[in-house]
Amino acid sequence: xxxxxxxxxxxxxxxxLVPVLLSAxxxxxxxxxxxxxxxxxxxxxxxxxxxxxxxxxxxxxxACCCLIATLLLGxxxxxxxxxxxxxxPRLVEELLTLPxxxxxxxxxxxxxxxxxxVGNIRTHWGFVLIGHIVFTLPFMLRATLAAMRSTDLVTLxxxxxxxxxxxxxxxxxxxxxxARRGILAGSLMVVALSLGEFNTTLLLATPFTMTLPVGLAxxxxxxxxxxxxxxxxxxxxLVVPPMLLLQAVADRVAR
Amino acid sequence: xxxxxxxxxxxxxxADGTVGLHPTTLDFPAGSVTALLGPSGCGKTTTxxxxxxxxxxxxxxxxxxxxxxxxxxxxxxxxxGMVFQGYALFPNRDVAGNIGFGLEVRGVSRAxxxxxxxxxxxxTRLEGLASRRIDQLSGGQRQRVAxxxxxxxxxxxxxxxxPFGALxxxxxxxxxxxxxxxxxxxxxxxxxxxxxxxxxxxxxxxxVVMEAGRVAQTGTxxxxxxxxxxxxxxxxxxxxxxxxxxxxxxxxALRVDPGGAIPATxxxxxxxxxxxxxxxxxxxxxxxxxxxxAASPPMPGSRLRLAVEAEAVLRLPA
Ligand SMILES: Nc1ncnc2c1ncn2[C@@H]1O[C@H](COP(=O)(O)OP(=O)(O)OP(=O)(O)O)[C@@H](O)[C@H]1O
Ligand SMILES: [Mg+2]
Numbered sequence: 001x002x003x004x005x006x007x008x009x010x011x012x013x014x015x016x017l018v019p020v021l022l023s024a025x026x027x028x029x030x031x032x033x034x035x036x037x038x039x040x041x042x043x044x045x046x047x048x049x050x051x052x053x054x055x056x057x058x059x060x061x062x063a064c065c066c067l068i069a070t071l072l073l074g075x076x077x078x079x080x081x082x083x084x085x086x087x088x089p090r091l092v093e094e095l096l097t098l099p100x101x102x103x104x105x106x107x108x109x110x111x112x113x114x115x116x117x118v119g120n121i122r123t124h125w126g127f128v129l130i131g132h133i134v135f136t137l138p139f140m141l142r143a144t145l146a147a148m149r150s151t152d153l154v155t156l157x158x159x160x161x162x163x164x165x166x167x168x169x170x171x172x173x174x175x176x177x178x179a180r181r182g183i184l185a186g187s188l189m190v191v192a193l194s195l196g197e198f199n200t201t202l203l204l205a206t207p208f209t210m211t212l213p214v215g216l217a218x219x220x221x222x223x224x225x226x227x228x229x230x231x232x233x234x235x236x237x238l239v240v241p242p243m244l245l246l247q248a249v250a251d252r253v254a255r
Numbered sequence: 256x257x258x259x260x261x262x263x264x265x266x267x268x269x270a271d272g273t274v275g276l277h278p279t280t281l282d283f284p285a286g287s288v289t290a291l292l293g294p295s296g297c298g299k300t301t302t303x304x305x306x307x308x309x310x311x312x313x314x315x316x317x318x319x320x321x322x323x324x325x326x327x328x329x330x331x332x333x334x335x336g337m338v339f340q341g342y343a344l345f346p347n348r349d350v351a352g353n354i355g356f357g358l359e360v361r362g363v364s365r366a367x368x369x370x371x372x373x374x375x376x377x378x379t380r381l382e383g384l385a386s387r388r389i390d391q392l393s394g395g396q397r398q399r400v401a402x403x404x405x406x407x408x409x410x411x412x413x414x415x416x417x418p419f420g421a422l423x424x425x426x427x428x429x430x431x432x433x434x435x436x437x438x439x440x441x442x443x444x445x446x447x448x449x450x451x452x453x454x455x456x457x458x459x460x461x462x463v464v465m466e467a468g469r470v471a472q473t474g475t476x477x478x479x480x481x482x483x484x485x486x487x488x489x490x491x492x493x494x495x496x497x498x499x500x501x502x503x504x505x506x507x508a509l510r511v512d513p514g515g516a517i518p519a520t521x522x523x524x525x526x527x528x529x530x531x532x533x534x535x536x537x538x539x540x541x542x543x544x545x546x547x548x549a550a551s552p553p554m555p556g557s558r559l560r561l562a563v564e565a566e567a568v569l570r571l572p573a
Contacts (some may be wrong), residue, residue, distance in 0.1 A: 150402075156345060
């Protein structure tokens with residue numbers, strides 16, 4: 001039984017990882033159609049760096065801004081929802097899952113209709129950021145809200161008030177620390193989603209405000225297969241270590 | 256240090272129209288220990304929350320501390336201490352962090368805070384647990400941390416909602432004794448909620464019996480037990496024997512007496528350690544009566560006569 005479970009786990013892992021690994025491998029072969037026999041090279045990686053370094057920097061920057069924005073918007077909103085009872089807050093909470101089902105392209109079109117006429121915002125990276133915030137905010141909100149609900153925050157806050165704590169003192173001293181697991185989980189998700197977001201960004205981005213995944217698509221569409229693959233490799237090298245690090249930090253803090 | 260509190264024509268209606276408390280006026284003199292006693296849902300917590308300022312009374316009600324109107328004063332400015340029904344300890348802080356929180360938010364210096372926390376730890380017999388996490392404490396320890404946290408800033412009014420609610424019977428007894436001694440020593444005005452009449456009588460110098468959002472009777476434990484004003488109060492505070500019509504008596508008002516006026520048949524007899532509790536059915540009566548005897552328990556089915564002290568008979572109209 002345990003052997004079977006182990007085998008299934010292995011198969012699932014292979015199913016998930018092999019395509020990514022193959023793609024990454026292709027990035028270091030001199031010519032994919034000749035296979036390994038064609039020899040290895042770092043030429044494609046250098047080329048990717050030349051062509052797309054700006055998308056990598058922009059992606060990191062947008063992920064950071066997106067995290068800050070969703071923290072500033074999502075945490076207070078979750079707090080307000082956790083404290084209120086009744087029909088309306090419930091409804092709001094239900095509605096929050098909706099954007100997940102709306103295709104990213106539709107969201108992007110909506111944003112273009114809404115914001116498109118505002119100055120020359122369409123050529124500014126802030127426009128992509130807005131798209132990312134719209135997409136990731138529900139994740140931050142829900143993760144934080146779940147943590148606040150599970151600790152019976154309302155009673156804890158009443159206890160803090162009875163101890164004499166004013167709003168700022170209880171928010172910083174009791175509310176935030178007791179919701180930190182949710183806030184951290186939400187933060188990780190926001191960063192990961194922002195880094196990988198493609199659907200909405202594809203429509204919102206211009207050649208100068210391209211994020212990493214859009215750059216990836218661009219390289220697949222217009223360059224040699226090896227360059228696209230090299231980009232995958234760069235993507236993995238850049239994204240996986242920070243995400244693992246973040247996860248480890250989050251685990252530590254949450255304990 | 257301790258203050259007097261007063262609820263003046265305070266009612267509380269919830270958003271859904273439920274009336275938690277009908278207009279009520281209650282006085283809590285400085286240094287008094289009052290028990291709010293009543294069955295589940297009678298409005299005990301509601302009353303306590305009005306005193307605390309966690310809920311506002313309906314229009315027209317006023318809350319007074321030492322004669323000052325505090326109706327509009329938020330909880331955090333009222334200078335009270337409160338022990339919550341489930342303790343509501345802060346999971347993100349250790350024992351000392353919980354106890355010191357009230358001092359911290361008042362801006363008390365580090366040194367003074369440490370001194371005071373150590374004093375509270377000693378007072379509540381929690382020495383050595385200062386840096387324990389909350390989820391590593393037993394139920395009794397949590398209760399004491401909650402008490403220490405409420406008392407640390409030396410409040411003028413201490414409010415306790417079912418302070419022993421979640422504890423087993425033996426522990427309740429121990430902690431009840433500790434709390435009584437502590438309240439005595441501190442002289443703080445205290446109001447505590449309970450649905451356990453034994454606890455109310457053991458701790459409260461004064462008992463407020465509540466029924467369905469109203470005060471049914473207020474008095475010393477002796478008064479409410481010996482002279483209940485309604486059948487409900489009489490029954491809630493202990494066993495009440497129905498002697499026919501509007502006449503009632505407590506079990507200890509009855510004794511076995513060959514010349515007694517009440518012939519009865521013994522139904523059951525329970526040994527309660529120290530004495531026997533006998534349940535009997537009076538001849539021609541339809542409700543069983545209970546009395547206690549010290550020795551020689553009667554056999555079920557046997558007949559005996561009971562006498563009742565005339566001055567112990569309670570007249571309680573329906
Ligand atoms: N937020 C609320 N909304 C509506 N009704 C409420 C609310 N809180 C309490 N009630 C109702 O008010 C009445 C009094 O409640 P309260 O909590 O004061 O009872 P209690 O005496 O403390 O009971 P228990 O011993 O079970 O704690 C109950 O009927 C309860 O259902
Ligand atoms: Mg209650």
